[in-house]
Amino acid sequence: SQAAAIVRTAREMVLxxxxxxxxxxxxxxxxxxxxxxxxERYLGDPxxxxxxxxxxxxxxxxxxxxxQDASLRVRTKTIVGLAxxxxxxxxxxxxxxxxxxxxAMYAGLIAGRLGAxxxxxxxxxxxxxxxxxxxxxxxxxxxVLAISAALTTVVKPYTLMELILCGAAVVAVAGCFSLAGVSxxxxxxxxxxIPGLGGGSRA
Numbered sequence: 001s002q003a004a005a006i007v008r009t010a011r012e013m014v015l016x017x018x019x020x021x022x023x024x025x026x027x028x029x030x031x032x033x034x035x036x037x038x039x040e041r042y043l044g045d046p047x048x049x050x051x052x053x054x055x056x057x058x059x060x061x062x063x064x065x066x067x068q069d070a071s072l073r074v075r076t077k078t079i080v081g082l083a084x085x086x087x088x089x090x091x092x093x094x095x096x097x098x099x100x101x102x103x104a105m106y107a108g109l110i111a112g113r114l115g116a117x118x119x120x121x122x123x124x125x126x127x128x129x130x131x132x133x134x135x136x137x138x139x140x141x142x143x144v145l146a147i148s149a150a151l152t153t154v155v156k157p158y159t160l161m162e163l164i165l166c167g168a169a170v171v172a173v174a175g176c177f178s179l180a181g182v183s184x185x186x187x188x189x190x191x192x193x194i195p196g197l198g199g200g201s202r203a
Contacts, residue, residue, distance in 0.1 A: 004130040007067055009189065012137045012182040014063040016190060018056045019141040019178035023148040024170050025052050031157035031166070043102060045152050050106035052145065057113055064120035068127065080119050088112025140181030144174050 026048065033042040042048075061084075068077045088109050095108030121133050148170075155170075157163040179187050 001128075001130045003128050004132070005185070007124065007128055007131040008134055008183060009186045010067060011063060012134050012186040013190065014059055015134065015137045015141045016175070016178045016182060016186075018059055019144040020171055020174045022052045022056055022141075022145050023174040024167060025055070026145065026148040026152055027155045027170050028157065028163060028167055030152065031155075031163050034158070035160060035163060045149075047102045047106065048152070049149050050103060050110065052149075054106055054110055056141075056145070057110055057117060061113060061116050061120055064124055067124050068120070073127065077120065077123055080116055080123075084113050084116035087115065134182070137178070137181040141178055144177050148174070 029048050030042050030045065033039075043051075061081075065077060065081060068074055089112070091108035091112040092105045093108070096102075096105035098104065125131055125133075155166060157166045179190065182190070
């Protein structure tokens with residue numbers, strides 16, 4: 001149905017953005033902090049990975065929430081979202097107090113939002129029965145982020161020029177890989193949004 005196609009496109013667009021921005025943060029945040037603030041200000045790769053995972057999880061939850069907002073039936077979503085937020089904050093604080101590390105805190109925040117991560121897509125499915133979660137796009141995005149995390153020890157820009165060049169390469173590679181996992185309609189729509197490629201994508 002048209003509604004299911006719209007839901008699929010919205011979800012795939014979110015996953016592409018997560019792959020691109022998540023990879024950039026994983027691979028470039030350390031270099032950026034080192035160049036502008038000093039290496040001692042960088043929180044470390046484990047914390048950086050958890051920050052990206054937290055951002056990705058929150059982006060997916062927010063995307064599912066907006067899909068439900070369109071149905072104007074938001075009571076259950078609001079209750080689940082509020083409970084998830086409270087549990088996430090509570091677990092984050094408890095983990096930090098117990099272990100006194102940012103790694104534990106972010107792990108607690110992520111664990112506390114798992115309920116919303118599971119329930120929100122189910123609520124969307126209930127509203128639009130023909131909708132399916134784009135597992136292929138999700139898997140490729142997860143793979144892109146995993147590879148980026150593994151390369152954090154290799155990609156180390158030390159100058160502003162290296163940072164810019166690495167940034168352009170990361171965006172291009174992550175974008176190409178993530179586009180391979182989305183539907184043709186989503187791919188065309190995303191390519192049309194890129195200056196200089198819009199006309200060619202319609203041919």
